[in-house]
Amino acid sequence: MPDRTPLTVVGDALLDRDVTGSADRLAPDAPVPVIAECAEHLRPGGAALAACLAARDGREVTLITGAGDDEAGRALRELLPPRVRLVALPLDGPLPEKTRVLASGRPVVRLDRGGGRTREATAEARAALRSARAVLVSDYGRGAAETLRDLLAERPPLVWDPHPRGGPPVPGTRLVTPAEKEAHGFAPPEGRPDGGLRAAAHDAAALVRRWRTAAVAVTLGPRGALLSYGEHPLLFPASAAHAGDACGAGDRFAATAAGLLADGALVGEAVEGAVGAAGAFVAAGGAGALPRADAAPAAPPPDGPGPDDPYAVAARVRGAHGTVVAAGGCFDLLHAGHVGLLQAARRLGDCLVVCVNSDASVRRRKGAGRPVSPLADRARVLRALACVDAVAVFDEDTPERLLGDLRPDVWVKGGDYAGADLPEAGLLDEWGGQAVLLPYLDGRSSTTLLTRAAQETP
Numbered sequence: 001m002p003d004r005t006p007l008t009v010v011g012d013a014l015l016d017r018d019v020t021g022s023a024d025r026l027a028p029d030a031p032v033p034v035i036a037e038c039a040e041h042l043r044p045g046g047a048a049l050a051a052c053l054a055a056r057d058g059r060e061v062t063l064i065t066g067a068g069d070d071e072a073g074r075a076l077r078e079l080l081p082p083r084v085r086l087v088a089l090p091l092d093g094p095l096p097e098k099t100r101v102l103a104s105g106r107p108v109v110r111l112d113r114g115g116g117r118t119r120e121a122t123a124e125a126r127a128a129l130r131s132a133r134a135v136l137v138s139d140y141g142r143g144a145a146e147t148l149r150d151l152l153a154e155r156p157p158l159v160w161d162p163h164p165r166g167g168p169p170v171p172g173t174r175l176v177t178p179a180e181k182e183a184h185g186f187a188p189p190e191g192r193p194d195g196g197l198r199a200a201a202h203d204a205a206a207l208v209r210r211w212r213t214a215a216v217a218v219t220l221g222p223r224g225a226l227l228s229y230g231e232h233p234l235l236f237p238a239s240a241a242h243a244g245d246a247c248g249a250g251d252r253f254a255a256t257a258a259g260l261l262a263d264g265a266l267v268g269e270a271v272e273g274a275v276g277a278a279g280a281f282v283a284a285g286g287a288g289a290l291p292r293a294d295a296a297p298a299a300p301p302p303d304g305p306g307p308d309d310p311y312a313v314a315a316r317v318r319g320a321h322g323t324v325v326a327a328g329g330c331f332d333l334l335h336a337g338h339v340g341l342l343q344a345a346r347r348l349g350d351c352l353v354v355c356v357n358s359d360a361s362v363r364r365r366k367g368a369g370r371p372v373s374p375l376a377d378r379a380r381v382l383r384a385l386a387c388v389d390a391v392a393v394f395d396e397d398t399p400e401r402l403l404g405d406l407r408p409d410v411w412v413k414g415g416d417y418a419g420a421d422l423p424e425a426g427l428l429d430e431w432g433g434q435a436v437l438l439p440y441l442d443g444r445s446s447t448t449l450l451t452r453a454a455q456e457t458p
Contacts, residue, residue, distance in 0.1 A: 004059035005262035008129065009255075010145055010152070011047030011138030011161075012118070013065040015072040015079075015097045016247075018043075018288050023103035035103050043290055044079050045098055047138035050161070050251040052290070053281075054136070055083035057259055062132065064125045066091040066118035066144055087128045089144055091116035096142060102288075105245070118143035126151060134158050134262030136254060137173075141165025158261040160213075161254040162186070171212035175267055177254050177274075183207060183218045197226065197235070204228035217271045219253055219278070221246065227271045234268060236275045239383050248287030253278040283389075284312040310353045310390035314406055322350030326392075326408035328399050328424075330357045332371040334381050337414070344438050345412040346387035354382050355402055358395040365397065400427055411435040 018041045023033035044052050051063040060083055067073045067088040072095040080086055093116035101108045129135070129148055135157035139145045145152065146167055156172035164185055169176050178186060180200055187203035187210070204216045208230040217227045224237040256277040260270040314324045327345045331338055331354070346352040356378060362371040371378065379391045394402040403411065403424055411428050413435070425435040 004057065004259065005134050006060040006062070006132075007051075007054050007134050007136060007255075007258060007262055008062040008064065008132035009047050009051040009054065009136045009138055010064045010129065010148055010157070011050070011136075012140035012142035012144045013048035013063070013067060013076060013095065014045030014140065015076050015095055015114075016043045016045030016049070016287065017041070017097065017099040018102060019099060020102045020105070020288075023108070033103055033108060035101060035108065041288065042075055042079060043287060044076060045248075045287075046096075046140045046142075046251075047144070048076060048080065048084075049248055049287060050136060050138040050255045051084050052079075052081060053248075053252055053255040054259055055081050056290075057255070059083070059259060059262075061085070062087060062128055064128055064144065064148070065089060066095070066116060066142060068095060068116065070094040070114075070116075072097050072114055087122075087125050089122060089125055089147065090119045092119040093117065096140075100247070116142070118147050121147040134258065136258035137161065137169070138251065138254060139163045139166035157258075159254050159258040161250065169211050169213055173211070173213045174215065174261060175257060175270065176207065176211060176213050176216045177219060177250070177257065178207070178216070179219050179250060180221070183216070186210075200226050201228065201233040204233060205230050215267050217257070217274075219250060221249075222279075224275045225253070225271055227268060234271075236268075236272050238275055238279045245286030245288050246282050248290075249278045249282050251287075252281040280309060280312070283316070284309065285316060289316075310392040310406065313351050313390040314353060314408070317349075317351040320350070323348070323410065324351055324353065324406075324408045325349035325410045325412060326353045326355055326403065326406060327412040328355035328357075329414065330362045330366065330371060331378050331382060332362060332366070332373055334373075334378070339385065341412070341414050341438050342382075342385060343387045345410075346389075348410050348412070348436075351389040352387055353390045353392055353406060353408065354388050355392050355394055355399045355406075356382065358393055361395055361397060398423055400424060403427055407431050407433070409433050412438055414438065 019038050021035040021038040023035050025034050027034050047065050051061045055061045062085045064087045068091040094114040095116050096114040099111040129151050137145050137157045137160040139162055141163040153170040156170050158174050160169035160173045160176045162178050164182060183203040187206040192202050193199050200218045204218045204226055205228045207216045208228055215229050217225045219225045222238055227234040253274040257270040257274040260273050317324050325345050325348050327342060359371055359375050382388050382391050392402055411424055428435050
């Protein structure tokens with residue numbers, strides 16, 4: 001993994017707590033669910049979550065935030081991973097805590113306590129900010145950014161993630177990342193269209209002018225993000241809509257965008273990468289599924305965060321006692337036969353991971369001139385299908401090594417393999433999986449399409 005630019009996060013840390021259990025009855029004294037078999041999970045929240053996510057991307061992070069010596073503050077310090085250096089600002093009161101009570105994975109109630117606000121900037125914090133190579137402001141309205149506003153104005157940050165209770169970003173900030181509802185509250189209402197993308201585009205353009213920033217990206221949840229430089233917006237749609245826990249998705253978006261900008265990406269490239277990273281984060285379970293602070297950092301691919309990780313998708317489904325289905329092939333020139341096969345495969349379980357041959361693997365199987373579509377294009381088209389949850393790539397002639405790592409419950413191949421040996425079948429027997437053949441639509445194949453196109457070319 002290439003060296004990644006260190007990132008300094010300025011903002012307000014929280015201590016997040018999830019209390020999870022099951023609910024199958026109402027209390028006898030009130031119409032409220034009874035949450036049984038409760039387990040508690042602590043994690044960094046707010047700016048501390050953004051800092052931890054940046055550290056998980058493999059970069060050194062300095063977190064400048066309010067943190068005292070109260071019980072919550074001590075717990076937060078223990079949760080920070082080794083790559084995060086804490087520069088504590090004095091708090092006037094205890095560290096804010098946010099507790100979610102979840103029944104069967106669904107939030108039932110949220111409890112907030114601890115109203116501590118940053119009292120003042122310290123010499124250590126000012127020195128750390130002056131020496132920062134790249135800055136993300138994660139403003140949760142608790143005063144940290146305000147105490148350092150003069151220095152932030154001198155060297156505007158790469159990304160400012162705003163909060164309705166916080167101050168405006170400093171002029172010159174390269175990218176501001178409000179959520180759709182936040183942008184609606186920040187922007188002047190004059191001339192705003194009624195709802196939808198037009199309203200978001202109006203708000204983003206108005207905020208570029210009001211805040212005098214280079215760009216504003218309004219995050220739209222499962223719809224992606226809308227980027228404006230003050231005029232015609234760019235929409236970066238999410239690759240797929242995910243029903244997972246969205247808690248922390250905004251922090252994932254901001255941390256990814258800041259990291260990519262720090263490493264030299266253009267604003268549009270950073271927003272596109274952040275949309276993909278936020279979607280994968282939600283699909284993997286959100287902030288509640290983050291590993292322990294002492295776990296090894298993630299290793300994203302060299303060119304930035306990618307789409308949903310197939311192993312995370314499989315682990316999530318398997319953890320919910322679902323059925324993991326995998327299907328494989330070259331998928332060069334995706335056609336109706338492929339789509340029908342993949343749709344049928346998805347109906348066999350709770351997720352579908354498509355194992356696709358690399359370009360070199362296709363060339364060995366199909367000969368010179370193949371594939372017609374390079375791997376990046378084939379994978380992108382596959383991910384765009386609603387029935388596909390993730391794509392995994394293998395470079396060998398057969399996907400046995402990949403299947404051994406993925407361990408699907410069902411392995412699907414197209415019906416053109418009927419009568420032939422499936423080398424993967426015996427492998428699936430090792431963990432109780434099943435290999436099946438599904439029929440292709442008659443007369444559909446990439447080779448047939450290519451032959452027909454060659455014959456019709458004058």
